Amino acid sequence: MSLQSVSKTILVLETFLKFPDGRSSVSGLARQLGWSRAATHQYVSTLAEVGWLVQNEKRDYQLSPRAAVFGRFAIEYSGVPPEVTRAMESLVEQLNEPISYAVLNGNEAIIIERHEPKRPFAISRAAxxxxxxxxxxxxxxxxxxxxxxxxxxxxxxxxxxxxxxxxGYAQSHSEWLGDVVDVVAVPIMSDGECLGALSVIAPAGRFDIPTAREALLTARAKVEAELGGAKAG
Structure with missing residues (x-):
């Protein structure tokens, strides 16, 4: 039997993800949840007391740095969704170039999974x-x-x-680890949330950028359809 208080606490935290700037007043949160202001305030004040929520200068609530650290830790160590991993393996075979999956981590992006082609690749030496x-x-x-x-x-x-x-994608042509490289990246979205960025990288001029771009966009569409289907099921 589930504990309603735990379920509701998790629901409160998840609801903050629905606000564009991640911030809300108690009244705004109550409207989003369909709860009374008093009940919402009880959960919010408890979460603030234990350090999962903080208030800004406007007295709106938002997730705290503690919540952010926990979230990034979960992303990095809970594993990449299997739908993404399958797409990465397929893209490596299709493009014969390294495929990476990165997530936001503070002020930088961090690669949490990379798949390499079997042939030698100069810039993968200490990625x-x-x-x-x-x-x-x-x-x-x-x-x-x-x-x-x-x-x-x-x-x-x-x-x-x-x-x-x-x-629906980004491209870069720059120096990385001493090599000039071309990179194409696409987001992986689920229920309006960006889960991470899927990318292909190679020394400048080695791959056909439009072909790589189309492959990534197709992979993105397939992964997002699978993620949606998995959630619905």
Whole structure:
């Protein structure tokens, strides 16, 4: 038999994900939940007391750094969704290039899974898992599609990120680990949430970018359909 108090506590935390900036007043949260203000305040004040919620200068509540750390730890160590892993394996065979899956981790993107082709690949020799948000294709995807990124991290990039959202992907041509590389990345979305960024990387000029882009977009559509089906089931 489930504990209603635990279920409702989890529901309160999950509801914060539905607000564009991740913040809400008690009244706004109550409306979203369909609860009374008094009942909502009881859960919110308890979560704030134990450090999972904090209030800003406007007295609105938001998830605390403790919640953020827990969330990132869960993402990094609970494993990549099997639907994503299958897509990565298929993309490696199709493109014969390294395929990575990255998630947001503070002020950077971090690669939590990478699949390599069997042939030697020069820049995979000590692949750096940490990526700059504003300069990497995966980072730009996360900035563009993750609704919970602090707005200050998007400063000066509004036009670029709007284009990424409109296109559904990001590309970069830059130096990485001493090599000039081309990268294409797409988001993986589920119920409006950006779960991570799927990308392909290779030395500049080695792969056909439109072909790689189309492969990633097709993989994204397939993964998101599978994720939706799995949840519905």
């Amino acid at each position: 750096e898992p940490h990526l700059e948000l504003k300069t990497s294709a995966s980072g730009m995807v996360l900035l563009a599609f993750d609704a919970h990124v602090d707005a200050s991290r998007r400063e000066g990039m509004q036009d670029t990120l709007a284009e990424v959202r409109a296109n």
